[in-house]
Amino acid sequence: MAEIYQFVYPVIFVKGEDQVVATFPDLGITTDGFSFEEAFLFAKDYLRVYCTYAKKYEIDINQPSFFEDVANKNIMSNVMLIDTVLFPIDLK
Numbered sequence: 001m002a003e004i005y006q007f008v009y010p011v012i013f014v015k016g017e018d019q020v021v022a023t024f025p026d027l028g029i030t031t032d033g034f035s036f037e038e039a040f041l042f043a044k045d046y047l048r049v050y051c052t053y054a055k056k057y058e059i060d061i062n063q064p065s066f067f068e069d070v071a072n073k074n075i076m077s078n079v080m081l082i083d084t085v086l087f088p089i090d091l092k
Helices: 036-056 067-073
Strands: 005-015 020-024 029-033 078-086
Touching (some): 005 036, 005 067, 020 036, 036 078, 067 078
Antiparallel strands (some): 020 029
16 A cells, blocks of 8 residues: 655745745745744645655755754744645655
8 A cells, every 4th residue: 555645844934024934944944924823824835845755865854853843942933833735646
């Protein structure tokens, strides 16, 4: 039976003047949007694309940090968890 993978990572959201930046500190990837909603959707999609690529090409994916650790280090920012699920068809 083919495996289903779920990934859950903390993301730091920082509001600037014109955009909201979303950073995955464990993966070293960043995206942004004009609002929190847009940044969240872009971050969710980016996580799916990143994990799909890594699994397809057998690249190691860093383990996620504990949410509390990231939140405590970034108390002036919004921190939340974002997840994605990869199905066998995603990896073809």
